[in-house]
Amino acid sequence: NAEYGDAVSGTSKQHVADDYAQRLAAGQTECEGVINQGLQKLAGLTHQLQSCRLANESVCEVTRNENSSYTVVVYNARNLPRIEYVRVPLPHPHYSLLNVATGRREHIEFVRTSKRTMDINPSALPLVGVIKAHLPALGYTTYMLDMNLGRSR
Numbered sequence: 479n480a481e482y483g484d485a486v487s488g489t490s491k492q493h494v495a496d497d498y499a500q501r502l503a504a505g506q507t508e509c510e511g512v513i514n515q516g517l518q519k520l521a522g523l524t525h526q527l528q529s530c531r532l533a534n535e536s537v538c539e540v541t542r543n544e545n546s547s548y549t550v551v552v553y554n555a556r557n558l559p560r561i562e563y564v565r566v567p568l569p570h571p572h573y574s575l576l577n578v579a580t581g582r583r584e585h586i587e588f589v590r591t592s593k594r595t596m597d598i599n600p601s602a603l604p605l606v607g608v609i610k611a612h613l614p615a616l617g618y619t620t621y622m623l624d625m626n627l628g629r630s631r
Contacts, residue, residue: 517551521620527551530567536591536602538567547624554613562611566623567591567603575609578620585610586623
């Protein structure tokens, strides 16, 4: 349909843009599920992975629950190894970070969510844990955020 080309460039009628946005969101949800299932199998995890779509807004329904631990799987779709800074919204700073493959603790930096972000979005969590993820080419790294590790220091 020629109108969908208009939706991309921003020259469409509002109902066309709304329909296009709905289709894109549905496609993202479906792809996200397939990717999460694949990463779950690759990483040998028994629990279902979930994504934090609004992590750039300091919102994550997964970490809002204040569980004692979370698995964080970071995937590199590029054919070169790289370092990626991953932001995980968190309710408090009482987590330690464990690289699951090496069994070593790694540094996690806690950054306070800005007052402006908190004012704009009351669902934003007060902190973001920043992880410096070392990623292999076309691979993944699995981390564990764990409160119990933090208490044993």
